[in-house]
Amino acid sequence: MSLISPWRADFPGILALEAEGQTYLDSAATAQKPQAVLDALLAYLSSGVANVHRAQHLPGERATRAFEATRSKTAQWLNAASAEEIIFTRGSTESLNLLAYGLEHLLQPGEQIVVSALEHHANLLPWQQLARRRNLELLVLPLDSTGSIDLQQAARLIGPRTRLLAVSQLSNVLGCWQPLSELLSLARTQGALSVVDGAQGAVHGRHDMQALGCDFYVCSSHKLYGPDGVGLLYGRREALGKLQHWQFGGEMVLDADYHEARFRPAPLGFEAGTPAVSAVIALGAALDWLGSQDHLAVSQHEAALHAELLAGLQARDGVRLLGVPQLALASFCVETVHNADLAHLLTEQGIAVRAGHHCAMPLMKGLGLSGAIRVSLGLYNDGEDLQRFFSALDNALELLR
């Protein structure tokens, strides 16, 4: 019997794409939005907008309350100690860049930043460039054969000169959870700050910041069924206090003169200029919607879809999976077939999957691949989506081989 998603009907985007003949299997890049998010956007935009944190008038007060309500919902969602620990950014990438600039003053030449071999460019390049600016050493933690960061090597490499550890929670290419608690504990032992890239991980299950014990955690609204243009940066209160301001302008300032200024602390001190007000408000609606679903049922559905995806891929001759994917996605290539050819023919058949290096060029080079196809799942996908994908894959391989 085909797997049915009880959430599918809440997503006008997935239904519209289906009606157009498109099978959307690229949710790890960005997710479709539930009706509740569309409603929230329209409700805010059509009821009279105003800027936040600036005006005493009624529309301004209303917008500010709705905006700040999302901050509280986000803090609850992540079990942060307080809403003050949540900074709104444009996305995970901006959150990580903020950190790379905000922490720069703490790092001295010769000290080390540690990342892993599977990082998305967003959690590699800001640190790489920081290392170049400050003459730091960038260490790269190797992976084991399953696609997980090798803990023995990590224990050897994370040492007294390590000032910062930045790792992904869930790989966007390999689809496996990383051993965060062990890695964070290694960083803590050395007194290093820790940054977790939760862009993929935040979408699957709930994560408790206080239990996790990292200093910073970043994720993006648009992958979490919310609007694009909003990212989150969680920082433990003490860790946030170490950040230097990085973007300057409206509303992040306490007091300004022509030649000097004093700035607000987090979060507002790190939200210079007008934020994405409507998108932040609609992210609140996305979190409300997610919060009202049966989490166990969502995880079970996602796990069942993923198992079917893996079984289907493994049943086909010549398919090589990258790593040992545990959930959400699977990347693969096919012997003697170029991934660009496969991507071309899947596209022709209305299958929306991702092909290429997945913003992780060093990882792909390390695997000896020029690229791969990635199928990624959202809670709205169903068994029929997978059947359409497999039938298109079979057609494509028949043509190409």
Added chain:
Amino acid sequence: MNLPPAAQQALGAFSACSGWEQRARLLMQWGERLEPLSDAERVDEHRVHGCESLVWLVAENQDGIWHFRAGSEARLLRGLLAVLLARVDGLSGDKLAALDLVDWFNQLGLQRQLSPSRSNGLNAVLQRMRELAQES
């Protein structure tokens, strides 16, 4: 407008295509017609950057006439390169500069291969040709 014979042939074949499977088969057949590049030509100097697949473009200008050869590791892209070269090979710099290559792919029913979200490299190849035509 007088099309070169190879281009005329491509137009005839592709405009008679119905459906993606036939088009894909045809592209792969055309891809096999590409004059092979030697290992010495498959080098960084001839590499067209901005493609996720490796693409090489070798351009020679003899007495104002362009002669191109191209290669890629991806088969369908080789087909796209072949129908591109069928249209541009043997043109003068002026004619190449004036040519609307997007329209050419439109005529072949292959316009989607040029969409800006594609990273197949065809756009980068077109860009490289325009640069070459302007330099000439």
